Amino acid sequence: MMKLKKSIDSLFKKIGCDRRQIDNLLQSHEGVTEDNMLRYLGIIEERTNELLMAQATTNAKEQNIALRERAPNLIGEGPSGPAPHVQVHLPNAEDRRDQEDKEEKAEEELKPLTREELKQRAIDHVRNLEKRALLEQSKYQDMTPTTSREKSTPAASRSAGGETGKTPTARGR
Structure with missing residues (x-):
């Protein structure tokens, strides 16, 4: 884990990320920790996108090609921001009981x-x-239309079961 933290910090410095930005965001100067690793990686991603855009712009100018033709995936198609926070509401064991059950067992x-x-x-x-x-x-079974197999007689079911004479349900259909 320490090696990963050092690598993230090294990459952060090498690509010229603004240390003040992360310090303001985290409101601390403690460096890379397990808790803030993703924020560091997010800033590294933003800076990498900036560098890629600058490189694509330079290459497009040198070759007299429109930037949208040279690097279409860099124009406006980057990450849209952090993923929204999703709240999961897990079922409660109390929700599964009947009201009478609750009163009797209280x-x-x-x-x-x-x-x-x-x-x-x-x-x-x-x-x-x-x-x-x-x-x-x-x-749900009451809602589904019956098929010819459901309408068949028991004798027909036995013959459909093959040599064993078992019904399709007995074989684990």
Whole structure:
């Protein structure tokens, strides 16, 4: 990690980045740290883009070619700025319980659970999740049109199962 910090600081100095800019941004003079590494790299990127633009301008003038033709990717197509901060709202375990469940178990939750009680709660919770998933699934199955395979008779399903005589669902379709 120290080698990376030294390399970033060295590159920062070599390409002529303004030390005052980073000091004002960070409001400190501590140099490259794990916390501010990305800010240093952002300033290095900006300075590199400036240097590339200056080089492209010089080359275009020497060859009498319009800058937009010589280096189209350098004109206005650089980074648009830092990525916006995205807030993620994770689901809460309390959101998954029914209101009745909350009221019934409010008193129980104040005491520590035994291993058996904890196991039973986990089993009950998984069963409730399975029930909800099946209910959700049945809602969507009611909406889908039936296919010829769903309309087939049990005998047709057995014959479609191949030599084993198993239905397609038994084979793990």
